[in-house]
Amino acid sequence: MAGGELAAAHGAAHTIGHAAGHGAGAHISAPEETWLHFLYLWFGIPDWLAVSLLVGLGLVGLFWWQSKRLGLYPSGFQTLWELAVEFFENLCRSAIGPGGEKYAPLIGSFFTYILLLNLIGLVPGFMSPTAHPYITVGLALASLTIVHSIAIKELGLKNYLLHYFERPFPNPFLNIALNVITLAPIVHLVGEFSKLISLSIRLFGNIFGEDTVIFQFASLGMITLHAFGLLPKPITVPLPFQLPVVLLHVLVAFIQAFVFSSLTAVYISLFVAHHEEGNEGHGTVEAAHAPSSHG
Numbered sequence: 001m002a003g004g005e006l007a008a009a010h011g012a013a014h015t016i017g018h019a020a021g022h023g024a025g026a027h028i029s030a031p032e033e034t035w036l037h038f039l040y041l042w043f044g045i046p047d048w049l050a051v052s053l054l055v056g057l058g059l060v061g062l063f064w065w066q067s068k069r070l071g072l073y074p075s076g077f078q079t080l081w082e083l084a085v086e087f088f089e090n091l092c093r094s095a096i097g098p099g100g101e102k103y104a105p106l107i108g109s110f111f112t113y114i115l116l117l118n119l120i121g122l123v124p125g126f127m128s129p130t131a132h133p134y135i136t137v138g139l140a141l142a143s144l145t146i147v148h149s150i151a152i153k154e155l156g157l158k159n160y161l162l163h164y165f166e167r168p169f170p171n172p173f174l175n176i177a178l179n180v181i182t183l184a185p186i187v188h189l190v191g192e193f194s195k196l197i198s199l200s201i202r203l204f205g206n207i208f209g210e211d212t213v214i215f216q217f218a219s220l221g222m223i224t225l226h227a228f229g230l231l232p233k234p235i236t237v238p239l240p241f242q243l244p245v246v247l248l249h250v251l252v253a254f255i256q257a258f259v260f261s262s263l264t265a266v267y268i269s270l271f272v273a274h275h276e277e278g279n280e281g282h283g284t285v286e287a288a289h290a291p292s293s294h295g
Contacts, residue, residue: 035125052129055116084108095265096272103268106146111261114139118207118253122246130256131208133200140199143264144192151271163271164188195267199260206256210249217242 036050066077074082088108092100114130121128129135152160166184167175179185221241 034127047127048129048132048135051120051126052117052135055120055129056113059113059116091262092265095262096269100265100269100272103150103265107261107265110139110143110264111257114203114260115253115257118257119250121207121211122249128207128211130203131211133204136200136204137196139203139260140196143199143260144196144267147264147267147271150268154272160271195263199263203256203260206252210245210252214242214245214249217245 034047034051036054037047039045039050040047066081070078085104085108088104088111089101092102092104092107094100096103117130117135118128120126121131130139148160151163155163164185165175165179166182168178169175218241224241
């Protein structure tokens with residue numbers, strides 16, 4: 001895949017350079033075409049962005065419509081979604097701890113949106129936006145921005161910043177010396193950046209790979225009969241060589257959506273757990289220095 005990514009990067013650089021050489025009005029062709037390609041031709045909105053916006057608007061419309069039909073005794077879609085809500089509440093409670101269920105809407109939203117972005121590429125005339133790195137990087141940035149916003153809210157700005165420093169000693173000067181020598185704050189920042197890379201590249205690589213394999217097998221099925229001379233050239237009857245890979249793609253789509261949303265919950269728990277441990281340690285120190293009340 002590395003060679004393909006280098007070739008794509010070279011092609012993109014060549015296209016941009018060619019456009020720059022012909023002025024700002026030069027036309028840059030889109031690499032993929034879907035039913036929404038007219039948005040690119042009219043407004044310059046790439047297909048991968050248009051499809052992701054369509055999925056988002058579709059989810060908003062679906063849940064708004066379903067919210068008007070909620071009943072005391074659930075049935076149909078409401079039953080399915082209540083089971084999903086309970087599942088994500090249990091997931092957040094186990095990953096983050098008591099009170100973690102309040103993050104279930106966030107984690108569930110990430111899972112549902114990413115799952116649909118992964119699967120919509122199986123619909124003829126559409127593509128999987130998560131097979132494009134801009135979408136996966138954007139999702140990772142959104143996830144980490146929300147995680148750090150939650151951390152600032154839960155810890156406060158001072159404790160959030162202190163999270164990036166090691167403080168094993170009671171003497172502040174020793175702690176400063178330790179952080180200067182070990183470069184602990186820089187290591188923490190590199191770790192945060194690696195989360196961005198991990199979330200985005202994992203999702204992009206898996207979905208892009210699956211889509212590429214499906215396309216290659218579908219192409220193989222279309223040319224096989226012609227290769228054996230069983231059909232005349234103008235007639236195309238594809239053989240479903242890609243069906244086993246499609247089933248694998250559905251499984252990978254669920255797994256990758258679950259991994260992304262679960263890691264978001266884990267990243268929240270790292271800040272919350274650190275905050276709780278700090279409070280427990282502070283309470284222990286205060287208890288140790290409290291005057292004895294033996295009478």
